[in-house]
Amino acid sequence: MKVSNRLTLYIVIGLVAGIIIGSILSPMSGEGWVQWIDQYIFNVVGQLFLSMIFMMVVPVVFISIVLGVVGVGDPKTLGSLGIKTLAFYLATTAIAISIAIIIALVLQPGEGQSELLASSEVEEYRETELEGETGEAINQTFDQTIINIIPTNVIEAMGTANMLQIIAFAIFIGIALIAVKDKVPGLIRLFEEANEVVMWIVLAIMKYFAAIGAFGLVATAFVQAGFGAIQQLGMYFVCVLLALFIHFLFVYGGAIRFLAKRSFIWFIKGFAPAMGVAFSTSSSSAVLPISMETAQKNLGVRKGISSFVQPLGATINMDGTAIMQGVATVFIAQLSGVDLTIMQMITVVIIAVVASIGTAGVPGVGLVMLAMVLTAVGLDPAAIGIIIGIDRLLDMTRTAVNITGDAAISVVLNEQMTRKEEKAETQA
Template identity: 90%
Template sequence: MKVGNRLTIYIIIGLIAGIVIGSIFSPMADQAWVQWIDQYIFNVVGQLFLSMIFMMVVPVVFISIVLGVVGVGDPKTLGSLGIKTLSFYLVTTAIAISIAMIVALILQPGVGQSELLDSTEVEDYRSNELDGETGEAIDQTFDQTLINIIPTNIIEAMGTANMLQIIAFAIFIGIAMIAVKDKIPGLIKLFEEANEVVMWIVLAIMKYFAAIGAFGLVATAFTQAGFGAIQQLGMYFVCVLLALLIHLLFVYGSVIKFLAKKPFIWFVKGFAPAMGVAFSTSSSSAVLPISMETAQKNLKVRKSISSFVQPLGATINMDGTAIMQGVATVFIAQLSGIDLTIMQMVTVVVLATVASIGTAGVPGVGLVMLAMVLTAVGLDPAAIGIIIGIDRLLDMTRTAVNITGDAAIASVLNEQQNRKEEKAKTEV
């Protein structure tokens, strides 16, 4: 069973059908029969698919990271791979948010729309979100994020799908298995067999449920938001999409072309199934099992690299989310009649880049990070209420960009490892 072109076509059909039908139903969203269809058909179908792939995230990440570490073999090589991965991710995230701020400064989406700050959405967000869980998330400092990487209870970490803690524990297990490798061939074989089982389940979910699940998720998103929500915030919407497109084509395109030595069209065509599922789920973590399998089968990224680089990327590489934060920060500053200083813009770039580390890859988490960024540069985080209505639609596009970045970096590191091995063979 493999991820093939026919499945890609089915997923695309599901996405298009969901957009069209959701957009048709959106103007009638307050009618009872539309609400019934949305709740009991679109939502049920979509959430069942989402639950099935979320069900596989923890076992896939844990088993894959352990096997990835064991596959690398040398702890020094593992350390080098980790440093390269983290460096690539931080650099691309910083570039992403810089592109976003430049686009927003040029197109000025917030100029002349200061009345939006007086909307009921702003007050609703202030009263309902900033004093609740979002406020607690904002208060977590960078040192606490670092401390929380090491789990005190791995069962709890797996139960809450804390990806950084799961990755840290899996790395420890993998290193220990390398140290006693000759004594545990049976355990290594058990992990390899477990990997075959969980990946078979992932591919079965993809084969039989991905297209209809994508349809349900997208249909309910467009029924509830629809293109009507875009009208008032059209320039903001355009700025985010334009920045995402620039980053995808020029940054990832250059990375694949010049560092991975592959045609970008080949990369996009091979990775399209994962991008389609990411668009529908709006969750980097949920699509992780699919993006890993797609990269390994279609992009020919070796398992030892894919199993390490992509789960880490799903946790700390948030280029699409960073783009939203960059555009939104400039947009809200323009609404407020504030010209951001160079120092404030640098603060936004640095803070959003660092904040991406440890952020959960779940729908809507970018708004939590955005509130922290706005507070740091003296802007009212309650203004997030203005953009929350269309954020679900943008979240779909930026999640697709997030996981594409993970696969691009995995392809680069895979190519570097191939060249390193070829050079070693030549020398021998």
């Protein structure tokens, strides 16, 4: 079962319909009948679809990474692939936030809007989020996160969908299967057969529910946020979208064109179904089964690379989120009348890159990471409350950018490995 162009068209139609209908109903969101439609139709349809694909995330990630490690075969090759993947991810994240800071400094979205700091949203965010679970997540140090990569309870890790711990355990299982490969051919075959089953379920969910699910998720997002919130924060909104577009086009486009030596148009056409689902779900983890299958079937990425690179990227590679953090930091600094120094801007880049690994797996990770960045440069993290109203809309776009980066790196590494193998065959 392959992700078809017709399915892509259906998803796009669902997204567009959701945006239009949600925007039409948004000005009437206080009406009882609109709230009923939003809660019992849009939300139910969207959440059912979201639950179905979340249901498949843990089995897909675990089985795929085990098979990916077994497929690589040589632990040295696996180590080389891991180092390259991590280097690419850290580099693109640093580039992303640098682009965001430059655009925000040039366009100055926060100039002349200091009154926003006195809004009720700021105090509400201070009282609710910063004193709750998000605050506890911010206090988790980087060394604690590194230690927590190794699960002490595998069942608990799977039950809480702790992706870093699941990935670590799957890598250990994969390496062990390589070591005793001749003794356990039946177990390896069992993993391969299980992979066929879970991927069939994923593609069946896509085929029958993706379009209507995307419609419901986007419709409820626009009913609740709409374009009203964008008007007051219009320049901030524009800065984030512009930075996302530049990063998408030039960084990912450049990587596909010059490193993978493939057409970026070919890449976009092939990966469009996953991007559409990412836009509607706002979750890199939720769309992971779909993005992996799309990369493998439509872009020709071998399973051994896709199964390792994309799950890791969904956990630690957050270029779109880094862009939001860069723009938001400069925006809040301008609201506060603070001129960030060169060292403070460098600090923002470093903290955001490190935090992309350090806070992986935390719910609401984008805002958690932003609070860490703001605290590091002496700005009030409660100011995040100003942008909460439109964050859901921007989150959809940056999630699509996040998973596109994972797929782009997968294509680059796949092409590099293919060329290396062809060169070795020629020399032999």
